[in-house]
Amino acid sequence: MSVSVRSFAKINIGLAIGAKRADGFHALRTVYQTVAIHDVIHVDVVAGEGIEIRCKDARVPTDATNTCYRVAERVMRTLRRLEKVIIEIEKNLPVQGGIGGGSSNAVTTLFALERALGVTLDPHEKLRIAAEVGSDLPLFLLGGLVLGHGRGEEIYPLPDLPPLPIVIVTPAVPVSTPQAFRDWDALAEAELTQGRPSDTINTFSRGVFAWLSGIAPTGVPTSGGDRAETLLLDLVRAGIVNDFERVVFPQNPELRDVKCVLEREGAVYASLSGSGSTLYGLFSSAQEAEKAATKLNTQGVPAVATVTLPRAAYREQMFIR
Numbered sequence: 001m002s003v004s005v006r007s008f009a010k011i012n013i014g015l016a017i018g019a020k021r022a023d024g025f026h027a028l029r030t031v032y033q034t035v036a037i038h039d040v041i042h043v044d045v046v047a048g049e050g051i052e053i054r055c056k057d058a059r060v061p062t063d064a065t066n067t068c069y070r071v072a073e074r075v076m077r078t079l080r081r082l083e084k085v086i087i088e089i090e091k092n093l094p095v096q097g098g099i100g101g102g103s104s105n106a107v108t109t110l111f112a113l114e115r116a117l118g119v120t121l122d123p124h125e126k127l128r129i130a131a132e133v134g135s136d137l138p139l140f141l142l143g144g145l146v147l148g149h150g151r152g153e154e155i156y157p158l159p160d161l162p163p164l165p166i167v168i169v170t171p172a173v174p175v176s177t178p179q180a181f182r183d184w185d186a187l188a189e190a191e192l193t194q195g196r197p198s199d200t201i202n203t204f205s206r207g208v209f210a211w212l213s214g215i216a217p218t219g220v221p222t223s224g225g226d227r228a229e230t231l232l233l234d235l236v237r238a239g240i241v242n243d244f245e246r247v248v249f250p251q252n253p254e255l256r257d258v259k260c261v262l263e264r265e266g267a268v269y270a271s272l273s274g275s276g277s278t279l280y281g282l283f284s285s286a287q288e289a290e291k292a293a294t295k296l297n298t299q300g301v302p303a304v305a306t307v308t309l310p311r312a313a314y315r316e317q318m319f320i321r
């Protein structure tokens with residue numbers, strides 16, 4: 001049976017980095033938001049053994065390092081199944097840090113494989129497999145607006161914001177996530193020496209708490225417009241920033257310039273996503289978002305206008321067949 005799924009991207013609304021842990025990962029807090037741009041993943045289960053990855057984009061690995069491969073391998077092992085799994089990745093999303101493409105592809109492979117095999121894995125097993133493969137995978141088990149804790153893999157659904165116009169920008173600038181974490185460590189160490197210890201995790205947590213406290217008991221209204229924008233502004237004005245900007249921007253000034261363009265073009269909020277180099281801007285209207293994307297494209301910077309994707313839409317739109 002062949003199953004096809006949409007594999008949506010994500011952005012980070014704020015990302016606070018804490019201390020390096022004994023396992024080498026950093027404590028962090030972030031708010032993830034899924035967005036409507038996507039890849040398509042086709043999963044087939046046939047007679048035989050092993051996992052085959054097919055992708056026309058040469059930048060996507062087709063060996064055992066591929067995140068889809070790693071998830072499929074774990075699913076088959078967990079279920080003690082011995083068929084052959086064929087995973088075809090139709091890459092539309094930029095192969096770019098910060099947008100979660102590889103992580104999303106892997107989680108949608110898991111959902112597609114469940115359907116192809118006619119089984120439902122225990123939610124704990126799904127979370128275990130996703131977290132084993134990467135910190136940014138589990139958020140895609142939920143979709144919508146998600147709080148990330150731990151090393152990013154502990155996830156909690158937040159009340160969704162209604163869909164908002166967004167511009168996703170993918171400058172051709174490589175950023176290494178492990179290196180960005182090391183650079184953050186050096187910065188935090190220097191500030192500690194100067195008697196200014198960084199405490200962004202607390203600021204972030206207080207901000208999210210203040211935002212959640214301000215939401216009516218009935219939750220977030222489902223209609224968009226001004227109310228959605230106000231809610232978003234409440235969130236981003238509550239001390240929600242991406243710490244990676246402080247190390248990634250000085251090394252790549254062109255990324256800071258993109259953020260300035262988004263702000264000049266009217267973004268309600270603009271930021272680096274994850275450790276980059278993806279950036280995004282949230283806008284009040286689709287027209288403004290389109291205009292900003294066109295402006296960046298004419299400057300030779302790849303940008304696309306889309307919308308944020310709330311949880312219900314994420315689930316409804318995932319399966320194609």
Ligand code: C5P
Pocket residue numbers: 024025026027028133134135136150151152177178181
């Ligand atoms: O979990 P993931 O594979 O996405 O992590 C990639 C790398 O990023 C890790 O090997 C680690 O160097 C760094 N990382 C970290 N702290 C986190 C998440 C990732 O130091 N919370």
